[in-house]
Amino acid sequence: MLSLAAADTTAKSAQADKSWLTIPFLEMFNRRDAGPSISTSSVAIPAGGRSISGFLARPMVTGRLPAVLLLSGGGKIPDWLQQSAREIAGTGFVALAPAYDPEGLASNSPLVQAVAGDQLEINIDAALRWLATQAFVDAQRVGAAGWGEGAEQVLRLAQGGKIQGGVVVDAAACDHPDRWLQVRAVPLLIIQGAGSCTPAKANALQQSVAQAQLPHALRLYPEANGSFLQATAASGPAAAAADRAWVEIYEFLARNVEDASPAAVPASSQPRNEIARIVDIMRVINADDGVRGELARSLAAPPAGNAQWDRARSQAAVLAEAGNLLFERRPPKGSLTGWRERAAEFRSAAQAVLRAIEQHDFPAAQEALRRLPQACAACHADYR
Amino acid sequence: MRSGVSAPERPRLADRPIFLPALLAALLGIVTPPLVRAEHFDIKLLAAGPDGVTQEAYADQSPPECGLNPRPVLKARAGQKITMQFIMTNVYPHGIAKNAGVHYYVVREKEAGQKTLPPLSQGVVTEGTFTFNLKPKARIGAREHFVIREPGVYLLRVESQRTQRDHEHFSAIDLLIQ
Numbered sequence: 001m002l003s004l005a006a007a008d009t010t011a012k013s014a015q016a017d018k019s020w021l022t023i024p025f026l027e028m029f030n031r032r033d034a035g036p037s038i039s040t041s042s043v044a045i046p047a048g049g050r051s052i053s054g055f056l057a058r059p060m061v062t063g064r065l066p067a068v069l070l071l072s073g074g075g076k077i078p079d080w081l082q083q084s085a086r087e088i089a090g091t092g093f094v095a096l097a098p099a100y101d102p103e104g105l106a107s108n109s110p111l112v113q114a115v116a117g118d119q120l121e122i123n124i125d126a127a128l129r130w131l132a133t134q135a136f137v138d139a140q141r142v143g144a145a146g147w148g149e150g151a152e153q154v155l156r157l158a159q160g161g162k163i164q165g166g167v168v169v170d171a172a173a174c175d176h177p178d179r180w181l182q183v184r185a186v187p188l189l190i191i192q193g194a195g196s197c198t199p200a201k202a203n204a205l206q207q208s209v210a211q212a213q214l215p216h217a218l219r220l221y222p223e224a225n226g227s228f229l230q231a232t233a234a235s236g237p238a239a240a241a242a243d244r245a246w247v248e249i250y251e252f253l254a255r256n257v258e259d260a261s262p263a264a265v266p267a268s269s270q271p272r273n274e275i276a277r278i279v280d281i282m283r284v285i286n287a288d289d290g291v292r293g294e295l296a297r298s299l300a301a302p303p304a305g306n307a308q309w310d311r312a313r314s315q316a317a318v319l320a321e322a323g324n325l326l327f328e329r330r331p332p333k334g335s336l337t338g339w340r341e342r343a344a345e346f347r348s349a350a351q352a353v354l355r356a357i358e359q360h361d362f363p364a365a366q367e368a369l370r371r372l373p374q375a376c377a378a379c380h381a382d383y384r
Numbered sequence: 385m386r387s388g389v390s391a392p393e394r395p396r397l398a399d400r401p402i403f404l405p406a407l408l409a410a411l412l413g414i415v416t417p418p419l420v421r422a423e424h425f426d427i428k429l430l431a432a433g434p435d436g437v438t439q440e441a442y443a444d445q446s447p448p449e450c451g452l453n454p455r456p457v458l459k460a461r462a463g464q465k466i467t468m469q470f471i472m473t474n475v476y477p478h479g480i481a482k483n484a485g486v487h488y489y490v491v492r493e494k495e496a497g498q499k500t501l502p503p504l505s506q507g508v509v510t511e512g513t514f515t516f517n518l519k520p521k522a523r524i525g526a527r528e529h530f531v532i533r534e535p536g537v538y539l540l541r542v543e544s545q546r547t548q549r550d551h552e553h554f555s556a557i558d559l560l561i562q
Contacts, residue, residue, distance in 0.1 A: 090477055
């Protein structure tokens, strides 16, 4: 917002314009010529060989604006989300709400959900890509906000470093605190209405976030139900809570998305004392004779007992942690966003190994370990 | 609501208001946001000399106290009438800024573009404040004429107060009086 304001200020040089001086102040004050109109339209977004629909709202101004992807979790774009898109556009953002689940796959059986998960991610990634490549969008300043299932997708985008900031609403925030703690570099605003977040759980989560020095914020609204941000009530506690929550969201988006510097790492995520270089991490952790090699040897045969499983678990955990270390570093070349995406893929792959080991599932651990080099190869292709 | 427009005990370089006070404040809740910024307040500030030459400034934010944007400079001569007008708009479609305020003043400064705020204990040409509850998309504004009688550099600044956010907004123009 600062750069835009600077442009506005410097663009207006001194000019002999007596017009405003001759207009009575009250008449000028009451004019409704106060800014750009908001354009809304339905758009078709290419996604995996087909297309999904989306609702786009944007201020009609020149230049590249910050943008927000709105994910509601449903197969359609409800009226309240369209209204939210218009309102967010009124604060200076391009807002896109994609209908990323047109078949309602997310509400199907767990089996269908498992199969459909990839398709939903493809659709959302396609929507994000489409948004970031529009001529009126600044690709370096894109955030996301999600409700319910959409909140899970925002979390995934944040973990992958694909957005500059994420808002997650009604995502059972306190039930699975580890999810928020795994997102280290991309700030999150967690909005939670009445639900399972007891004060004790909320305090525990906030303390965990503070101890980990993460840039996240948790905002609880116990006086409102879980869908209070979708309600249209004009008064009452829920409406008041919704008002406060929306202001929090606007402020968060302004600070973390609109004010995001191109390719800047949030200050709170920068290692305060960065000692290991990327090459150091690669040698010690990922090389064949490093931790990854040791893990491969540990899993050459089924571990004989708990001690061997524990050792393998430690190796896998350090391997996954290396993903965090890489995530926070700057690549020697290429885009930071892409680097973070690759680092997150590596971390996810290592976490898959870790989960299998924790379950003492030897075949699954071997399979996950076999897949790990794919993440390495993809990153090397872009950054080595 | 208006809560005092001046601090008369302070020494002044000029009487205020010199000409027609033309000071007007109002609140409306029916306007659209004027700028495409995710600021909760936009402040459009105009200043013109007697020849009509106008300088415009838009909202910057503090901290830092003088923001990051360069300030426009309006040139005028000592004794000439200068007109200033500001309109501050609550851009957000949600939330009421309760007991918020707007503070405007003209005060002498050391040099144009200086990065620290001059104290308001001396050299004040004019000053005023408003206190209000600003509803979504509502706005408040004022127009005032004043005269500066001593040559020098002056700061014209309009700033939000008590908006209960982590930063405040302001617009500012340097006045170079010859």
